[in-house]
Amino acid sequence: MSTGVQTKVGTFIWHENHSTDVEKSKSFYTGLLGWQTETWPGEMEYTIIKVGDKGHGGFMAAQEAPSRWLGHVLVEDTDEAARRAEAAGGSVLSGPEDIPEVGRFALISDPQGAIVSAFAPQGDGELTEGVFVWDELHTSDPAAAKSFYGEVFGWTARDQDMGGMTYTIFQSPGGTDVGGCMKLMEGMQAPPHWLVYIGTDDVDASTARAKELGATVHIEPADIPSVGRFSVLQDPTGAVFGLYKGTPQ
Numbered sequence: 001m002s003t004g005v006q007t008k009v010g011t012f013i014w015h016e017n018h019s020t021d022v023e024k025s026k027s028f029y030t031g032l033l034g035w036q037t038e039t040w041p042g043e044m045e046y047t048i049i050k051v052g053d054k055g056h057g058g059f060m061a062a063q064e065a066p067s068r069w070l071g072h073v074l075v076e077d078t079d080e081a082a083r084r085a086e087a088a089g090g091s092v093l094s095g096p097e098d099i100p101e102v103g104r105f106a107l108i109s110d111p112q113g114a115i116v117s118a119f120a121p122q123g124d125g126e127l128t129e130g131v132f133v134w135d136e137l138h139t140s141d142p143a144a145a146k147s148f149y150g151e152v153f154g155w156t157a158r159d160q161d162m163g164g165m166t167y168t169i170f171q172s173p174g175g176t177d178v179g180g181c182m183k184l185m186e187g188m189q190a191p192p193h194w195l196v197y198i199g200t201d202d203v204d205a206s207t208a209r210a211k212e213l214g215a216t217v218h219i220e221p222a223d224i225p226s227v228g229r230f231s232v233l234q235d236p237t238g239a240v241f242g243l244y245k246g247t248p249q
Contacts, residue, residue, distance in 0.1 A: 010153045010172030012179065014072040014119065015057040015132045015196055020065050021237045022047065028213050028235050032206065033198065044099075049131070056131040066238035069196045071135050072105065072119040073153055073178075081118035081152055082106040088151040089144075110148050112139050112192040118152070133244055134197040135179040138190070142168055142183050157181070162224075190240075197230065197242035206243050207231045 019025035026047060029035055040046035040058070049057040062068070075081040078096045085108045086092060093115065095106035103121040110116070114137055139145045146157040146168065154173040159166050168181035184192065200206040203221045211217060214236035221231045221243075228246040235241065 007174050008074050008172075008176075009076055009174065010155060010178060011074055011176055012071045012132065012135050013074045013121075016070045016072070017057070017059045017067070017239055018062040018070055019059060019067045019237050019239065020062050021067075022059050022061055025067065025235060025237050025239070026059055028210075028215070028237075031213050032210050032215075033200070051131050067235070068115075068239050069194075069241055070107075070115065070117055071132075071194055071196060072117040075118045075120050075153065078104040078106050078118050078120045082108065084152045085110075085118070085148075088148045090148060090152070108152070110139075110192070111144055112141055114139060114145075114192040114194050116194055131199060132196055133199040133246075134242075136195045136197065136242070137170075137179065137181040137192070138184050138188070138195060139181060139192045140184055142166070142181055145181055193240075195232070195240060195242055197244040200243050200245055203229045203231055203243050203245050207233065210235075210243075 017025050026037055030037060036050040038048045038050050040048055045061065047059040048055045049059070082092045082096050089111040091109045093107040093109055096104055098104050101122060103119055105117050105119045107115065107117050137145055149155045149170060150157070155170040155178065157168050157170055159168050165182065169177050170179045170181060172178045207217060207221050210233050216234040217231065218234060218240065219232035221229060223229050226247060228244055230242055230244045232240065232242045
């Protein structure tokens with residue numbers, strides 16, 4: 001790996017929408033966010049999400065319902081990450097497996113059931129930022145999650161008080177904030193999961209537009225003091241995601 005790629009080890013570098021209706025998902029997100037798409041020229045049916053003429057993620061058919069977003073974390077060695085995941089009490093759902101001309105991945109479930117991918121790219125491709133802006137783990141056991149992801153990805157964790165609740169920030173081995181972690185809210189009818197936030201210039205307008213396009217709003221636009229504004233939605237095929245705009249510093 002080049003020095004630039006090595007500094008990104010342990011960070012989320014790609015996000016995929018695994019959809020039960022790929023065409024409906026593509027129509028929703030392009031209509032909501034103005035994304036462009038490009039068909040991947042390989043054997044697998046795969047559509048690349050393009051913003052500013054750069055790839056940031058993709059759409060592909062889900063192997064099973066419901067639809068969901070999947071985050072890929074950059075690792076140096078996919079097989080070693082998979083081994084560490086199993087040793088730490090998680091399970092490898094798929095792989096390690098090569099994607100020709102792209103890289104090698106393993107689909108990992110943590111001990112509480114949240115799913116993430118460990119991905120080692122082939123070569124030193126460009127790493128893009130600015131579309132998928134944050135990843136957040138909602139888990140039944142934050143302490144166990146800190147231990148697991150520390151073992152698998154080398155993440156460290158720091159807790160902070162967020163107005164009566166504890167919020168954990170995960171940091172990569174290089175010291176970059178890579179994601180958040182919080183205990184599943186009481187009454188939330190959802191299993192442990194990773195939630196991706198997509199950047200927008202106007203959370204309220206984008207949330208209203210998402211409703212028009214058939215989304216369900218789980219959390220209406222709200223402020224996080226001194227941090228930013230967000231909402232949480234479910235797209236028309238069932239994948240849950242957040243919208244976010246940070247507060248200028």
